[in-house]
Amino acid sequence: MPLRIERGSRRHRLLRLALAGGAAVLLLGLPHLLGTVSQVDTLSQIAAYSVAILGLIILMGYCGQISLAHSAFIGLGGYTTVILVADHDWPYLATIPVSIVICLAVGALIGIPALRIRGLYLAAVTLAVAALFPALVIRFEELTGGTSGKFAREAMQAPEWFFVNPYTRVGPSIVRFYVIAAVAVLVFLVARSILRSRIGRSMVALREAPLSAAASGVQVARVKIFAFAISGAFGGVAGSLLAIQLPQASDTRYTLDLSIFLLVALVAGGSGTMLGAIPGAIIFVTLRTFVSDWAAALPGFQGSDGGQIVGIISCLLLLAIVFLMPTGVAGGLQKAGRRLVQFTDPVPAGWRRFQLSASSQPTPSADAGGSQTASSPQPENSGAPTKG
Amino acid sequence: MSGIKRSFTLKTRPPDTDPAPGTAGSPSGETLLTVRGLTVRFGGVTALEDVSLQVRSGEICALIGPNGAGKTTAFNSVSRLVQPVAGAIAFDGADLLRARAGDLAALGIARTFQNLALWPGLTVIENVMVGAHSLGRTGFLGAPFGWGVRSEHRELTERAYAALAVLAIQDVAFQPCQGLPFGTLRRVELARALVTRPRLLMLDEPAAGLTQGDVRDLGTLLRALRDELGLSLLLVEHHMQLVMDIADYVVVLDSGRNLLSGRPDEIRDDPRLVEAYLGSPR
Structure with missing residues (x-):
């Protein structure tokens, strides 16, 4: 019998506070538990990629639009940061708003074809964007450094007042992790308020039945464009964060492969909930670093980059997830969690002020107050609504 | 919007x-x-x-x-x-x-559809809340920062609950639409149309x-x-x-x-x- 907790109750608030506190302690403490620079860097990458996957969750999971252009946004954000830091001496963090603005605009542009086309055709258009990006990088060589890449000379350092001494064993990388994690937390909070607003609900509505969404007053075109713009902006932030972690950008870092692996991570992590971005990012980074290293060391594959093996493993992983855990890791965890704790919703306290005048309606007898929960499992309600 | x-x-x-x-x-x-x-x-x-x-x-x-x-x-x-x-x-x-x-x-003007056009991924009350979309005022600029989202959410929930009450289906308010009987779903759709008055x-x-x-x-x-x-x-x-x-x-x-x-x-x-x-x- 699962524990039942009513939303908005004291217990619910305490539980949420405890979970938020636990997450904060984990984020602050985890890098101290890890010993080496490369482990902390891996953690930073997970945080940055979770922002990118979060953008895909909003666009594909909630709004139901297909996009393979995410690598281009990550690249746009990455180049924005590296160029501004290397050529114009901007501080690293100040480049993030610039990435956001650029990627919002480009994302909205890419959303325009989505007003007319959908499904595979939309996938093909966004795929063209992803394929075009590295070519554009090479074309505008003066700006981007072309095939030789672009580097910022100085990696981001902590200011003097910062509480972590940058001259420890994992010094600068732990500072970068804190910065990246802090920005990522902010982006998650932004996503949370979007998805809780009427715009978040209208995204789900237009995914499932666009006609009735329009009939309900949802401006379908604007919501779609907004979803593309926000998703692009999150991709841009992720690109900037990755450039903070490793201040270099090159055409090979932002290829179509990146988009496709992000899709695998999206499905594996779970696209139905915001928090699916975290297992998704863990899976993504694990595949791209550890599995790739392991594959490259296999007998017979020395000298290769292990890319083929990673592709095969991703494929198998995707098949396994689709069959065993169709809602992804996050969906599976949610399902398991519901066996332990179930949240019930209270009757909204002030609903009577919106009561429609209906003198002939039988006044529902059971819900006299705001304290009662309305989650009775009784599905059928065949009682006449208007007897009298 | x-x-x-x-x-x-x-x-x-x-x-x-x-x-x-x-x-x-x-x-x-x-x-x-x-x-x-x-x-x-x-x-x-x-x-x-x-x-x-x-x-x-x-x-x-x-x-x-x-x-x-x-x-x-x-x-x-x-x-x-x-x-x-x-x-x-x-x-x-x-x-x-x-x-x-x-x-x-x-x-x-509100309407219902011949073949139910509800959104199965949302709960019953959320369906009705999307019906009340035009009463909300959270814009694309406000939503990312959560301006007014909380109070609007409360008000739309109350409105939606009141609309469900007219049709006497408020006891399924927080259930997913999937799996509810057809007659109930028809009423959900009617509540979704009615919620905007x-x-x-x-x-x-x-x-x-x-x-x-x-x-x-x-x-x-x-x-x-x-x-x-x-x-x-x-x-x-x-x-x-x-x-x-x-x-x-x-x-x-x-x-x-x-x-x-x-x-x-x-x-x-x-x-x-x-x-x-x-x-x-x-």
Whole structure:
């Protein structure tokens, strides 16, 4: 019998506070538990990629639009940061708003074809964007450094007042992790308020039945464009964060492969909930670093980059997830969690002020107050609504 | 979307400013919806040709006709999901052909669909809350920062719950739509349309798939909506008994054209109506 907790109750608030506190302690403490620079860097990458996957969750999971252009946004954000830091001496963090603005605009542009086309055709258009990006990088060589890449000379350092001494064993990388994690937390909070607003609900509505969404007053075109713009902006932030972690950008870092692996991570992590971005990012980074290293060391594959093996493993992983855990890791965890704790919703306290005048309606007898929960499992309600 | 199209004080519009129950059905009521000379073509197929109809304020108008007569097309033209090639649609003085589908809710028009068009990924109450979308004011700029999201969420929840209560299905409010019985889902869709307090409620075959008892309840409810909330209704319906029971005015379409129209008792025995449905005797 699962524990039942009513939303908005004291217990619910305490539980949420405890979970938020636990997450904060984990984020602050985890890098101290890890010993080496490369482990902390891996953690930073997970945080940055979770922002990118979060953008895909909003666009594909909630709004139901297909996009393979995410690598281009990550690249746009990455180049924005590296160029501004290397050529114009901007501080690293100040480049993030610039990435956001650029990627919002480009994302909205890419959303325009989505007003007319959908499904595979939309996938093909966004795929063209992803394929075009590295070519554009090479074309505008003066700006981007072309095939030789672009580097910022100085990696981001902590200011003097910062509480972590940058001259420890994992010094600068732990500072970068804190910065990246802090920005990522902010982006998650932004996503949370979007998805809780009427715009978040209208995204789900237009995914499932666009006609009735329009009939309900949802401006379908604007919501779609907004979803593309926000998703692009999150991709841009992720690109900037990755450039903070490793201040270099090159055409090979932002290829179509990146988009496709992000899709695998999206499905594996779970696209139905915001928090699916975290297992998704863990899976993504694990595949791209550890599995790739392991594959490259296999007998017979020395000298290769292990890319083929990673592709095969991703494929198998995707098949396994689709069959065993169709809602992804996050969906599976949610399902398991519901066996332990179930949240019930209270009757909204002030609903009577919106009561429609209906003198002939039988006044529902059971819900006299705001304290009662309305989650009775009784599905059928065949009682006449208007007897009298 | 960011503009406040309709204030939250909508609820203060008292039902008694609308036509009194007794006079509601009288033909002298002012015209709320006027469709004139509507022609719709899908490629080479002319679905509607020169169709006209009127819905008077506080009146239930039924649109009937055999399958393929163009009832749903006429419906979809009014709700701006289909673009007519000719004709005029006016709602309370406003030219609807200049409005987009998403604008109608704010103008005071709500509709349901023939084959339920609910959103199974949302809970029952969330479905109704999306129906109240046009009452919200969170814009694209405010949503990312959460400005006003919390209070708006509370208010929309309360409104949606009140709409569910009218249909006596508030006890399934927080359940997912998936797995609920069909009759309940029909009521969810009706609640979704009602939550904005529309002036014109358009129902596309609301009785389809309902049991006889449910149809009776539906008739009582629709009449109550007209008499107590002063709603005007336009419904497409095949269930003749329901139509004859509750409609104030009936418009019959056949093969995309106006066949006849009048009060239920005027057209009930018209040979043209019988012929349209049963064919001419040989």
